[in-house]
Amino acid sequence: MNRLTAQELRIAAVIALGGLMAVLDTTIVAVALPRFMTTFSASLTTIQWVATAYALAMVAAMPLAATMAQRWGTRRVYLVALLVFAAASAAAGAAGDLGWLIAARAVQGLAGGLINPLGMTIGFGTVDPARRSRMTTITGLPLLVGPILGPVLGGFLLDSLSWRALFFITVPPALLAVVGVLRWIPADAPSAERSPIDLLGGLLLVPGVVAVAYGFSEEALGWGARVAIVVAGSALMAVFTRRSWHHRAPLLNVRLLRDRTFGRNTAVLVLYAAPYFGSMLLMPAYVQVIRGDSPMVSALLSVPGALGMGITIQFAARVLERFGPRIVVGTGLSLAIIATGMTMFVLAPDTPYPVLAILGVFQGAGTGAIMMPTIVSAGRNLHGSDLASGSAILPLASTIASAVGTAVVSAVFTGLIAAATGGRGLAALSDPSASTGLAEELVSSYRVTLVGVLAVMVIALVVRLKTRPAPVASAAEPTTVRSAA
Structure with missing residues (x-):
């Protein structure tokens, strides 16, 4: 059992x-x-x-x-x-x-x-x-x-x-x-091998990931400063990765990404987390700016998605064991893509909220069949120190992907809004009456932004379908990815 x-x-x-x-x-x-x-x-x-x-x-x-x-x-x-x-x-x-x-x-x-x-x-x-x-x-x-x-x-x-x-x-x-x-x-018990702490690795990786996350998420900075911070952070992360690939006891075992199961599933996680979490800012903007409703309405509109996820997760475990991640995650990605496409199709200045709520349920159901099964699939052959590193790499990759996705979606959406409103942007439309005559243009900006979101989700689906399942290693014979050096 x-x-x-x-x-x-x-x-x-x-x-x-x-x-x-x-x-x-x-x-x-x-x-x-x-x-x-x-x-x-x-x-x-x-x-x-x-x-x-x-x-x-x-x-x-x-x-x-x-x-x-x-x-x-x-x-x-x-x-x-x-x-x-x-x-x-x-x-x-x-x-x-x-x-x-x-x-x-x-x-x-x-x-x-x-x-x-x-x-x-x-x-x-x-x-x-x-x-x-x-x-x-x-x-x-x-x-x-x-x-x-x-x-x-x-x-x-x-x-x-x-x-x-x-x-x-x-x-x-x-x-x-x-x-x-x-x-x-x-x-x-602590590990029997008391390897020295990789201080240099920490000095490279920690400022690197913080700089990347900060550069992508801090909208108060100018674009020039944001790009410079992201480039500097990415350079630090690249040096850390190169150094850690051959280090005996790195802060994180990045060699795990070379493993087919872990690397491909991590890629699917990143490719879905970026557009999914990035697109979360679109619905509140639609509800509060285009429709002129309260923040609580936009918050309540997210509840159906949470319910969809909660229900799907309860079944995903059993289905994953029987059919494998390729079918389960592939189905989840297909469902999320269809729900996002339908949202783009039905979106209008007066779309009934129950319609958007139903689509939210399907989007959440798809997400529930994607995120957790992907994480489980990525870690299925990890044990010991590799499990600890993998458990840190997965949420870190998802968090950075979310920051990148939010920044990109925000930039595209606000740019389209600025073009539609003659440069006024969302800030100038805080008064609902100001957006009355521009509702169609604002909704069109939302739709165009969703095209990019859909494109990245489709890439995630292609990567998932091209990834063949690897046999599950037993705990007694852990699969450890070693350096090529």
Whole structure:
């Protein structure tokens, strides 16, 4: 039988709870930025660091997860990350000034960046490779649902309580996860090989990924500065990759990307995450600018997608075991492509929201059959230190892809809007009456942007269909990708 045992279900629930807290905090503050501007009498450029500090710190911590787990034990580091996250959440909620809040958010991000890679390592290490899809049915749900539910929960807390509740709300669940770790997750010993920490690798990779993420996501910078930051960050990452390819104990084992199963699935993950997460900004702009409705309406319109994902994930594990990733992920990509194409086809200034909600369900269902099965497929033959590195590479690649996708989609969409409005752009249309005569042009800009989104999704489908499944290696005989040197 491939079902999880009661003990494995408890471990999966603990990992999911910790992961949900980390993912929610990436989006829960988005709706509160205007409130922060009023509360702290600061500009949007400054206030944006409440979100940016968390995101950049999270990206910076992800590459360190594998090395920290190897040296001090996965359970121990995971436990410390949860405790630090809870303390930083409390500090953010109690912040007396903006500097305090931003600093607390940065610490939150550092802890949050460790939680999901380490949780994936624990979850995959708990079960044999054949049942990893079952484990991911539970542990992977927050990674997909969290970004969508964050704005909804944030809007509710902001309207019902105060901005401080956005941070206090994560403290009890984080502490509950700590109790679960202490009670149900067995301690693991640090690696017997105490290899020196790859400090030079860290000095290359961490600033590199932070620079790339910052350059793509920081819209307050001019295009020249953004390009320069991205190029510098990419250069650092390229030097890290070249150096790590032949290093005996690199910070991350990038040689895993040479493995057919891991490399191709990582490519599919990146090629879907970039357009999918990038296109998330389009619907709120459509609802709030073109339709003139409230942010809560746009947040509620994301709920059907979350439901679609949640339902699909519950079935994806069983179907993945029976039919394999090529059919499951290929079907998910086809469904997502059809839903995106139908959205582009039916979109109009007065498209009924129930129609968009139904398409959102299908988009979410497709995503549920793509993201988690792809991650499971990528890690199916990883064990030991390779599993730790793979568990860090996958979320890191997805996070960077999301930042790149959001920046590109935003640039294309705002450029088309500027052309349609004679250079005024979205900012000039904050008054709904200003967009009344331009509704068709704005919707056309949305449609054209979706053409690019669809194109990248089709590429992901082609890569998935051309990837043949590899046999599953047993835990007793792990597949380790070694250097060619």
